[in-house]
Amino acid sequence: MMKNILTYIFSALLVSFVLVAQQDSLSVKKDTIKTETTKIVKSTDSVATQTLVDDLAPPSLTDIISISKIFWSIVFFLIGFYGIKIITKILDVFAEKSANYRITIKGIIPVVRISGWVILIYIIIAGIFRPPASTIIAIGASLGIAIGFASQDIFKNIFGGIMILFDRPFQVGDKIEIGSYYGEVVKIGLRSTRIVTPDDSLVSVPNADLMSQSVSNSNAGEPNCQVVAEIYLPIDVDTERVRKIATEAAQVSKYIYLNKPIVVVFFNEVKERRSYLKMRLKAYVMDIRFEFAFKSDMTEIVLRELIKQKVISKNELF
Template sequence: MDNILEIFSYNRVFTVILVLIGSYAGIKIGSAVLKKMAERYSQKRIQINGLIPIYKLLIYLFALFFIVFGILEVSKESLTALGLSLGVALGFAFQDILGNIFGGFIIIFTKPFAVGDKIQIGSFYGEVTDISLRRILIVTPDDSVVNVPNKAILTENISNSNGGELNCQVVAEIYLPITTDLDKAKKIGIDAAYSSPYAYLKKPVAIRFKYHYDQAPVILMKVKAYVFDHRYEFVFASDIVVRVQEKMKEEKML
């Protein structure tokens, strides 16, 4: 009992609180600085944002070790005994929290995605804006912020649209009359994609046709092209559709 009171003395508890406050402030300030750098150096935005979860983890670990061994001065024997006695109880009481923390470590070390990536996880699609040891924040195309628990990566299917790069593939769909000249439509689709100011010109444009029935038989043309920055994904797709339709009207194909 005396040992416990000595470990958790007033001065030590006060120092622990100061360390926790300092760690929290350090995480907030450091993350904000990295995010500003990412926006300033847009070509390296994904890479810089990817440092944020690692930075947070290092602060967490430093604070934990400093508190346990530097301030409280807990011996290895006491720590082992305490861990064994509390491990089972905490495991049952906080299994959701522990599952999220475990998922957070998986994200940080295996990097299936990073801050700034466009991902689909379960039914949610959007840009990852933050990763912590507890949850992932995703901003959807309609600007909704979705809080996804980290443990979801263990049970949900995940797809990454850009894989750590700024550019990503975009698919624009245009429905055409069944009598459309497909060779001419293909050329118009390719020209529309390459002439868009949002196009990433270092990757190819592909055109796919598919017969479709929607009250009447039509042809579905898919223009697969790459946008230079995934934040313009839907703007790029709309721009392609508008350019294709305008050109086809000019050629009297619509």
């Protein structure tokens, strides 16, 4: 009996010892895991901190600019420059060969030119140099402030050029009048618009002036345009015969656009105490460039026929 009791006590002590040993082992393992976890967390924090410091550090100039990047930027610039020039030249040739679509094609040329330059600059900056966004923002802000104070008029003209391209009050090929200038629009640039006057003078008008002044457009994007020829006649002339002769002269002109009406009107005017009739022949020409040729033809043909049919005499001409 006593032997069994001692056996039970010994077994209980042995089990208790084993449980305590296992508990101590688990505690040691837990402490080890905590220590390793703490080391990993500290290591992760250190790496994250170092990465943040590296991100905030300014990039090296050699990382942005190198010989190879400069070389390829020059190559792409030359390709883009001559590519834009060739494309606009081809469009201009097609425009001159197509009378019906001349105005439309010429209106596309400024859009192609500006879009080409924007794409080219983007490729060079974002594709070749690839500076960090923070660098672009910092440089852009600095340049914007400096240029903004130094070149307010230039930016007004550039903004005016962009608004002309989107609002389209006129386009290349239109005949416009602004201030004392009248002529055909031959180029719409970012800074100025160029027009050729009837005496073949090239005038550059700042885009800011075009946006702030009234602009008269003769043909509004269409190849045909109304032309008015004026002839001064005696006050007692037979207006019916004059109207018939003028209308027939316009109908047989090689410049006439017959899909639109021909109108002949008369006005009584007094100059230097003398009254006379001013005949105005309104008709449309096929191409705006025929404006002055048509006026000259109408003046010569109508006066010649009036004298030939004895409606007026040479002495009655003004």
